[in-house]
Amino acid sequence: MxxxxxxxxxxxxxxxxxxxxxxxxRWWPTQDADNPRFEILVGAVLTQHTAWTNVDIAIAALREAGPLTAEALLAHADLPVLIRRAGPHNVKARRLRALCQWFVDNGGFETLAAWPSAALRRELLALHGIGFETADVILLYAFERPAxxxxxxxxxxxxxxxxxxxxxxxxxxxxxxxxxxxxxxxxxxxxxxxxxxxxxxxxxxxxxxxxxxxxxxxxxxxxxxxxxxxxxxx
Ligand code: SF4
Missing domain, CATH: 1.10.1670.10 (Helix-hairpin-Helix base-excision DNA repair enzymes (C-terminal))
Structure with missing residues (x-):
């Protein structure tokens, strides 16, 4: 026992x-098996309090609207509309933008991959709308850190x-x-x-x-x- x-x-x-x-x-489920890591960041935010089927629809809408990159998401004026199937879309658009801006400002995966896990986690937790669970999902599945x-x-x-x-x-x-x-x-x-x-x-x-x-x-x-x-x- x-x-x-x-x-x-x-x-x-x-x-x-x-x-x-x-x-x-073999998680995390992604639509683009060849380039999954940024999609994992997006999915981790969109799935907060939302069923995965709706997240999948929102990610497909983002893919239809352009490349799934931080720069492209920051440029979408209609980001809340594109992700509307994934719950409170204005709230999540704000969170996604904060995450994308941090990602771009810090050099993307190329630079962030060299950061220690503790520093990555601390920075993620300081972002708007990123709590413990979302930060650890990102650490684990996007950055492949033990969490x-x-x-x-x-x-x-x-x-x-x-x-x-x-x-x-x-x-x-x-x-x-x-x-x-x-x-x-x-x-x-x-x-x-x-x-x-x-x-x-x-x-x-x-x-x-x-x-x-x-x-x-x-x-x-x-x-x-x-x-x-x-x-x-x-
Ligand atoms: S883990 Fe859950 S389903 Fe399994 S024996 Fe315990 S209570 Fe039952």
Whole structure:
């Protein structure tokens, strides 16, 4: 049974169990597989509180309007109209513009790729409308830095699993998982986040988790509390 902070071995087992169940996830989903990194920045902002299907439509509209570059987005006078399918479009247009301006001012990926992760994260968090989750998605998927995305899905599953108790605190859960996880293996966190999302959507539902079919059930505190005999196979 899981209890308290994860050990490196327990976190690896958690990841591997989910990987066995769902297979390689290979995130982040992008429309241009040849040049995905700037699209990831855009998607990370557009997906805030918005379903991915609507983000996909907004990114397609941006692509139709011109090249998907920071310079082109800054030049679109009608940016809010182009992204209107992705939620509060005026708010998100302002956030996108702030991110694009920072990106251009700092030399784009060519220069930013050399920045230490801590400096990148600090700068991202200082931008208008970029919170912890968006900053870590950008760090992880666009800059390929090891970072744990402690989103609502992660809290739901790790609370039930027994690795989080009490009031939710993004930074504490992120640090707890990164402390147990590999320090230089971005691919591990890339898959871990994608697997957590898959598990939350397919098995560990908000209401009525499907514990009977869950690959984590033999170590999950919530499942063991409901059926204690499962721990011993009795
Ligand atoms: S055993 Fe149930 S509560 Fe635990 S992770 Fe699996 S689906 Fe979620």
């Amino acid at each position: 899981a209890a308290g902070d994860p050990t490196p071995q327990a976190l690896r087992a958690f990841h591997d169990d989910l990987s066995t169940a769902y297979g390689p996830q 744990f995305v402690a989103d609502a899905y992660a809290f739901r599953i790790l609370e039930r699993y027994g690795w989080w108790r009490g009031r939710r605190n993004y930074e504490r859960l992120r640090q707890q998982v990164e402390h147990a996880g590999p320090t230089a293996d971005a691919a591990f966190y890339d898959e871990l986040h994608a697997l957590i999302v898959a598990h939350a959507k397919q098995r560990c539902h908000k209401r009525a988790p499907d514990c009977g079919q869950c690959v984590l059930a033999s170590r999950c505190a919530c499942a063991l509390k409901a059926a204690p005999d499962a721990a011993t196979g009795g």
